[in-house]
Amino acid sequence: LKSSRTLSKGGCYDTCLKVLKRALELDVEFVEMDYEVACEVNMAEYLHNRSNTRIIVSNYVNDGRPSVEKLVDIIACMQATGADVIKLDLCVDYITDLAPIFTVLTHCQVPLIAVAVGNSGLISQLLGPKFGGFLVYGSLGGKPVPGLPSLVSLRQVYKLEYTNAATKVFGLVSNPVAHSKGPILYNPTFRHMGYNGIYVPMLVDDIEEFFETYSGSDFAGFSVGIPHKEAAIRCCDEVHPIAKSIGAVNTIVRRPMDGKLIGYNTDCEAAISAIEDALTAGGAGRALAFGAKYEGARIVIFNRDYKRAKALADEVSGEALLYEALEMFRPETGAILANASAIGMEPNSHQSPEALRAYDLVFDVVYTPRNTQLLKEAAEVGVTTVSGVEMFVRQALGQFRLFSGGSGNNNNLP
Missing domain, CATH: 3.20.20.70 (Aldolase class I)
Incomplete structure (x- = not known):
């Protein structure tokens, strides 16, 4: 050519x-x-x-x-x-x-x-x-x-030769979106299951305009990422009770029978189960906080915006502190440090909190890169670490079940 x-x-x-x-x-x-x-x-x-x-x-x-x-x-x-x-x-x-x-x-x-x-x-x-x-x-x-x-x-991930007019479209609604590993996970899974779907990255600035524009049945389901997890609730016709209590959705499915958008949150269970498994062997931050609340944990929220920290802390009966106080904070025995911010996400992968020795476990929701600077520093001082990949895979499994009408199980992910 x-x-x-x-x-x-x-x-x-x-x-x-x-x-x-x-x-x-x-x-x-x-x-x-x-x-x-x-x-x-x-x-x-x-x-x-x-x-x-x-x-x-x-x-x-x-x-x-x-x-x-x-x-x-x-x-x-x-x-x-x-x-x-x-x-x-x-x-x-x-x-x-x-x-x-x-x-x-x-x-x-x-x-x-x-x-x-x-x-x-x-x-x-x-x-x-x-x-x-x-x-x-x-x-x-x-x-x-x-x-x-x-x-x-095109050849290894999307394999567009399998795409046709009947293919259902799924994707990550986020900004940024280039870091997403979703296409690598979902597209082979769709093919393995014999499901006619494709999962693509969707760089979205205005989420409400996006859903108004792509309102047809071809666009069947969405993962919701930074910074849209809270705003996405306004785009849903119905919201699952857990997502409603959290105040954020990370999954939206278009119901086939009437085309309504139904919002869910699979982050909550994914975050807590990732931490529990390690101990026994924004939107993500809200899900993590609510999950910790349900487990009876003492919760301290750190955020550069104190009003946002205080609002979330009040909802989960926790405490709020400015982000700058994190380095001097002295946690109780058995404490877990969970980073639910974009710190550590590529290309800002070298910005991380300090003072990690006092924690029993450090969890970072960031999964790109897999081994963030925060996790490297925690491992160096002997602290148990949990990568965001663990949460990503778990929440993705929950999403896949919703996308495919409940057909997913632990053996479906390649």
């Missing part, structure tokens, strides 16, 4: 025509040319002399969030060039800007490729085959390209 673009007529323009002619002589499978060039040449001449080569005509659309009508008009003009395949290169600012693109992909009568560049455009490729996209583009190693999945992830 050769991309032949031009900024103006002249040498570059002539080069494009030479590349096109040579591609036809070599009978390559596809040759891509810019819409500007296709409008200027006698395409009939080239189309008549080819053998098997299919011509992709591409056009860069820099129009913010183009409407469906605007995209249809652009495609009609491009189709008039005689192109076999139409390709739209778009720049999007928000994930909701992709909705018109998916609509056009679904209803377009000619082979269509849509590539949305930018961090918010990633699902344009991952969900392209579901909505009828002709081809998917990926990056070839090296430095990541915003909006393009790596070729390795």
